[in-house]
Amino acid sequence: MTGRGRLAQNAVRLGLTAVPVAFFAVFFAYPVAAIVRRGLADGGTWHVGRLAEVLGQSDIRHVLWFTLWQAAASTALTLLVALPGAYVFARLDFPGREVLRAVVTVPFVLPTVVVGAAFLALVGRGGLLDELWGVRLDTTVWAILLAHVFFNYAVVVRTVGGLWAQLDPRQEDAARMLGASPLRAWRKVTLPALAPAVAAAALMVFLFTFTSFGVVQILGGPAFSTLEVEIYRQTTDLFDLSTAAVLTIVQFLAVGAILAVHARTVRRRETALRLVDASGTAHRPRGAGQWAVLAGVLATVAVLLLLPLAVLVQRSLDTPGLGYYRALTDADGGIFLVAPIDAVGASLSYAAAATALAVVIGGLAAAALARRDAGRLVRGFDALLMLPLGVSAVTVGFGFLIALDRPPLDLRSSWILVPLAQALVGVPFVVRTMLPVLRAVDVRLREAAAVLGASPWRVWREVDLPLVRRALLVAAGFAFAVSLGEFGATVFIARPDNPTLPVAVARLLSRPGDLNYGQAMALSTILMVVCAAALLVLERLRTDRSGEF
Amino acid sequence: MLLSLAAATVRLGGRPALDGVDLDVAEHETVCVLGPSGSGKSTLLRAVAGLQPLDAGRVLLDGRDQHAVPAHRREVGLMFQDHQLFPQRDVAGNVGFGLRMRGAPKGERACRVTELLELVGLPGAGQRAVAALSGGEQQRVALARALAPRPRLLMLDEPLGQLDRSLRERLVVELRELFGRLGTTVLAVTHDQGEAFALADRVVVMRDGRIAQTGTPLEVWQRPADAFVARFLGFDNVVDATVEGAAAVTPWGKVPVPEGAPQGARTLLVRPAGVRLVPAGEGLTCTVAARTFRGTHVSVHLQPQDAPRLEAACALRHAPETGRRVGVEFDAAEIVVLDEPSRP
Incomplete structure (x- = not known):
């Protein structure tokens, strides 16, 4: 590389970074700054004391405590239920394994309102358990915890199981040859290798449940409220924007802390593990123990993951002649200005726009991050990109609400507002999908092309693009599914005459009456089918079997 | 001189990987750089190819300073240690890559690919996937790919490093014959003295980024310059x-x-x-x-x-x-x- 080459390279890197940085500055940093101002500044003077004042209220302290302990309990419960699943999918070979692996991933991309609706149909008033045995869980915390396990099962199975499948079984063999019993070999060799992955998965689950919104909003009732739900309540029910802003700041700090720990854990995990191709490490179950674990995992998947969805579908059909589906086409009922079915079209077009935005922004960011010469500054940017993922959709929505409704940026009446918010939530998924693939492109492959006469632009087109094309499709699919199901941010900014599917479901659920309930189930079923279909297509496209998100 | 290095210096991580190296390669000459790993051999090739910027000194090709010439305009060929064949292209796609980058018309490309596959002993292998090739076959495809655009200088990084012994010994003879027939100018690096002596007109022994000895294989073998050599x-x-x-x-x-x-x-x-x-x-x-x-x-x-x-x-x-x-x-x-x- 020559002096001029280096200069050009810097220019390229600057160009790659500038677009995502600008996007995040305007649509994330600026709204967050607006939240901080709204919460802590009053007519030009700062009142940091507001923080203590709000946190001093007993009901707020109650919300904080509940947020924390339900997240901890959900995480523990998810690990307990899902770790055997991780083992089974990583190490045991059985018919239908690939299909089942894809199926257990479906819940993760399901919109939170669909999960809420499904559990309502299972354990709520008039739900399946209520009908059969008169058991209702929707007034207890168990409905929330079970829904969280349902939602995050795949996170553990794929993060831990993905690594587990790539650990060389011969390492355990080596320990056995040196005199360790099977259990001891597992404890001394495999467990230490897995521990960072377990920690990373646990932190992800904790983060997702800490910022849980849709599930708690629907299943929590008046008794249970997380920070997210409280922020929403303060904003839309009590119109106390200042308290909402303070709570958002608290949430922001907590999430930042969790993400920092997660980043450290992940970095530790990347060190010094010899990984092998995952396709060769599984074997048929041997002995009663392994068969029992397999049976237990299959039963768990059936009861916990498949039953709620089956009940959801059954409830949506629980009237003669697809009545609930047909009712979706009527605009009366006064809930909406339009027929609920119109939300499908609106959702799809919003999601398409959000996907395009997320792929461009996330793709550029990933390209910048993947460069071998990426400095510390750029790597810091990596963590920054993850922030909206954890900082929670409600923060994004609330920030848009109070920051982008006046000059210089008045987007209040623009349709682009919803796709922008959804793209912000989708970008981290795009980056996470693209980055490992881009990093895996051997630098010397690019050099080989350069020596054969390919200019830098040509190298990208001839070497990088063909290798990442699939990843790009997968990333787009993920962004699409996430955008389609996005609820927390959209609910703040979607216009009443143009709701998205999840917003429409939530509104129907909040109304009394069998017809509204049935319509919510029908709409949820439609949403579920679209998301599940998108995911199953993606699973076929995925090339890497490491299986992480 | 086709290639001249004058006081070429490269520092990697503060340590000199190439330390004031002077080296000339004449047209049609085969020069082998021999040295243990970490002696700076690969850095030397990368510097000539334009993949590694010099911290001091100059690289001249045909007497012209290459300082401002990026890798893709130097018109040298480089065969990588582990071949680096493009996995998503078939054999013909790999061999024809350099010609395509130079804008050669399709018909001419196809002719040249056929010609080269015959030359390296893989006639009719154009449609095969590179993943399906054995190590020795990948080697031949990599060589054909590097030769196809008729580079003025062909560089080989550990050309036979990953192959088993008998194949290596056969290929070294084939390569020497081939280069003699084509009149190619070759700069190869290897840590294997047998390979270097069999292939080279002239051997350059490197140590810690410097040249320890230069000479014909016989000279170097008979009179090593110092205890290290x-x-x-x-x-x-x-x-x-x-x-x-x-x-x-x-x-x-x-x-x-x-x-x-x-x-x-x-x-x-x-x-x-x-x-x-x-x-x-x-x-x-x-x-x-x-x-x-x-x-x-x-x-x-x-x-x-x-x-x-x-x-x-x-x-x-x-x-x-x-x-x-x-x-x-x-x-x-x-x-x-x-x-x-x-x-x-």
């Missing part, structure tokens, strides 16, 4: 000695040296063939510590009292058993007094 070539009988007249004082006692040898404190190389075994009681008394069968001869490791081990080459029939006591005498014709003075 001698040891790298596989000679173990290297000791400090004081040369006085026709003999040298060494830990092994007085050893005869060739006539006209440089005098004073020197480093002495005794080739294994120059260590003659005589009945116990005569010469230097040694115990046979180990013997290794080498096909044409037996290598015998001898342990004198209070002196470094000696390696001797013996005919099969005369090799003594391990543990036997033998005497050793030295043959002046197989002893080299190295030019550098021994280190104090």
Whole structure:
């Protein structure tokens, strides 16, 4: 590389970074700054004391405590239920394994309102358990915890199981040859290798449940409220924007802390593990123990993951002649200005726009991050990109609400507002999908092309693009599914005459009456089918079997 | 000169990987850079290819300074150590890549690909996937790919490094024939002296980013420049000695040296063939510590009292058993007094 080459390279890197940085500055940093101002500044003077004042209220302290302990309990419960699943999918070979692996991933991309609706149909008033045995869980915390396990099962199975499948079984063999019993070999060799992955998965689950919104909003009732739900309540029910802003700041700090720990854990995990191709490490179950674990995992998947969805579908059909589906086409009922079915079209077009935005922004960011010469500054940017993922959709929505409704940026009446918010939530998924693939492109492959006469632009087109094309499709699919199901941010900014599917479901659920309930189930079923279909297509496209998100 | 390096210097992580290297390669010449790993051989190739910027010095091709010329305009070929074939393209797609980058028309490309696949002994393999090729076949495709655009200089990074021994020995002969026939100018790097000696018109031995010795294979083999080169070539009988007249004082006692040898404190190389075994009681008394069968001869490791081990080459029939006591005498014709003075 020559002096001029280096200069050009810097220019390229600057160009790659500038677009995502600008996007995040305007649509994330600026709204967050607006939240901080709204919460802590009053007519030009700062009142940091507001923080203590709000946190001093007993009901707020109650919300904080509940947020924390339900997240901890959900995480523990998810690990307990899902770790055997991780083992089974990583190490045991059985018919239908690939299909089942894809199926257990479906819940993760399901919109939170669909999960809420499904559990309502299972354990709520008039739900399946209520009908059969008169058991209702929707007034207890168990409905929330079970829904969280349902939602995050795949996170553990794929993060831990993905690594587990790539650990060389011969390492355990080596320990056995040196005199360790099977259990001891597992404890001394495999467990230490897995521990960072377990920690990373646990932190992800904790983060997702800490910022849980849709599930708690629907299943929590008046008794249970997380920070997210409280922020929403303060904003839309009590119109106390200042308290909402303070709570958002608290949430922001907590999430930042969790993400920092997660980043450290992940970095530790990347060190010094010899990984092998995952396709060769599984074997048929041997002995009663392994068969029992397999049976237990299959039963768990059936009861916990498949039953709620089956009940959801059954409830949506629980009237003669697809009545609930047909009712979706009527605009009366006064809930909406339009027929609920119109939300499908609106959702799809919003999601398409959000996907395009997320792929461009996330793709550029990933390209910048993947460069071998990426400095510390750029790597810091990596963590920054993850922030909206954890900082929670409600923060994004609330920030848009109070920051982008006046000059210089008045987007209040623009349709682009919803796709922008959804793209912000989708970008981290795009980056996470693209980055490992881009990093895996051997630098010397690019050099080989350069020596054969390919200019830098040509190298990208001839070497990088063909290798990442699939990843790009997968990333787009993920962004699409996430955008389609996005609820927390959209609910703040979607216009009443143009709701998205999840917003429409939530509104129907909040109304009394069998017809509204049935319509919510029908709409949820439609949403579920679209998301599940998108995911199953993606699973076929995925090339890497490491299986992480 | 086709290629000239003048005081070429590259620092990697503060350490000089290439330290003021001067090197000329003439047209149609095959030069092999030989050295242990970390000696800067690969950096040398990367600097010439334009993949690694120089911190000081110059690279000239056909007399023109390449400072401002990016890699893709240098028109040199580089065959990577592990081939780096493009996995998503078939064999023909790989071989024709360079021609396509230069905008060659499709028909011409197809002709040249066919021609080259025949040249490297893979006729009709154009449609095969590169993942389905064996190591030796990948090697040939990589070579065809590098040759296809007719580079003015072909560079090979450990060209046969990953292949098994018999294949390597066959390919080295093929390569030498091929380069002779095509008149290609070649700069290759390897850590394998056998490969370097078989392939090269001229060998350049590198150490710590500097050139330790340059010469024909015969020159380098017969007169290693210093102890490092001698040891790298596989000679173990290297000791400090004081040369006085026709003999040298060494830990092994007085050893005869060739006539006209440089005098004073020197480093002495005794080739294994120059260590003659005589009945116990005569010469230097040694115990046979180990013997290794080498096909044409037996290598015998001898342990004198209070002196470094000696390696001797013996005919099969005369090799003594391990543990036997033998005497050793030295043959002046197989002893080299190295030019550098021994280190104090």
